[in-house]
Amino acid sequence: MRFEGSGFARLITIALAAFSVSACNEVMNGFVRSIGDDEVIGLADGAVDAVLARDDDAVRALTHPQAEHVFTAEAMAQVFEYLPAEPERRRHLLQYNWSTFQTLGQEPTRRVTLIYQVQFEPDQSGLTRSEFVRIGLLANGEAPLRLAEFRVFPVPEPIYGGIDDWPTGFWAALIIAPLTAIFCLLALISVWRTPRLKRRILWTLFVVLIGYPVFAFSTETGSWFLLSPGIHRTPTGVHYSFLDFTVFSASWVQQTFTGHYVFNVAIPVGALLFFLQKTRGKLAFKAPKSQSDRNAASPNQPSNPVSP
Known part of the structure; x- marks a missing residue:
């Protein structure tokens, strides 16, 4: 490309x-x-x-x-x-x-x-x-x-000489990673803006942390690969990864001495499930407070306020 x-x-x-x-x-x-x-x-x-x-x-x-x-x-x-x-x-x-x-x-x-x-x-x-x-x-x-x-x-030279040298995988990582994080952020905002939502804290953790499986792109290899679940062989040995938590289902890191980038992108299961449940009307809500409960919470207010 x-x-x-x-x-x-x-x-x-x-x-x-x-x-x-x-x-x-x-x-x-x-x-x-x-x-x-x-x-x-x-x-x-x-x-x-x-x-x-x-x-x-x-x-x-x-x-x-x-x-x-x-x-x-x-x-x-x-x-x-x-x-x-x-x-x-x-x-x-x-x-x-x-x-x-x-x-x-x-x-x-x-x-x-x-x-x-x-x-x-x-x-x-x-x-x-x-x-x-x-x-x-x-x-x-x-x-x-x-x-x-x-x-x-x-300090290492740039991995790619210019924008024309960026491979398709790198372009995909630059686009998918921030869009995934933004999607999870919008889901988190929706969680906290939905009134009377039950299990709000659990939904928050679900949206922020649950993304699976996790894919990765490395500029060192120039290709995408399955990070978790996966088995990877490196010069230091064999590494097994069956569960990986990535905040907002996306991350990137630059290796200090080599300058290579590694992008991690997970399917945002938590955010997708929340929006799916919200669209289908399957979210659980707390019961609205009755008038007596509101009066008990504000005893100084009249039970039937009259507007002038």
């Missing part, structure tokens, strides 16, 4: 896509920083600042003793050489993961991993580089967290 268009239309499409990615990163940055520990994020920000400033002494001052063999002068020189010479334009914190584990007879160990996306100013040719920066922090016992890992990855 190919969609021919003018250069202006393509420019608008690229601009909208860039705006969408930027907006998503801004939202994710604010969300991750809101749930993360401010002191830990400040330490990670300081480590990124030190590396971008090519300050070897500042990096070593933040390094954990167990990682001193990693942050050698040669290793840091390679990182400094790889980074662009242009100053930083913006920085987004995309991931914040923490864990604590303890071996019998030893102090607990805390690990925190943060992933940034750093965009630099354009170079002399007008090209703008973006890099993923992975920060690993480590602490033993009650000791403060210190830098144990610093890795830089290039």
Whole structure:
């Protein structure tokens, strides 16, 4: 499937896509920083600042003793050489993961991993580089967290060169996924706008969570496949999936380091059943309140109000 268009239309499409990615990163940055520990994020920000400033002494001052063999002068020189010479334009914190584990007879160990996306100013040719920066922090016992890992990855190029390169499956995923979510949202609104509806909470959960079976499209394979129920073989083993809950029966995720998209779309069984029952008049309703019940609820109101 190919969609021919003018250069202006393509420019608008690229601009909208860039705006969408930027907006998503801004939202994710604010969300991750809101749930993360401010002191830990400040330490990670300081480590990124030190590396971008090519300050070897500042990096070593933040390094954990167990990682001193990693942050050698040669290793840091390679990182400094790889980074662009242009100053930083913006920085987004995309991931914040923490864990604590303890071996019998030893102090607990805390690990925190943060992933940034750093965009630099354009170079002399007008090209703008973006890099993923992975920060690993480590602490033993009650000791403060210190830098144990610093890795830089290039942000992957777009999966498809342009809108004309989008395959049919990708177009279908871009259309079906949001339409499915909107359909479930409309069903949810209808659930709460239907007066005296019985089992409103159960209908809400049914509409929001129940979608089956689940289909998926991956830009890595370029094809649709049955996700649940299904049996899938990966390099790490065989995975069985017989039940999968997807909010509003649709979702999408972009893999951080590869840039590939995965769309999950389920048949919205809950929303379809609600609209079917509503159309057929099969929904259960609570009995309307009698006049005596309304008077009991409002004892100060006259039983037979008279309008002037």
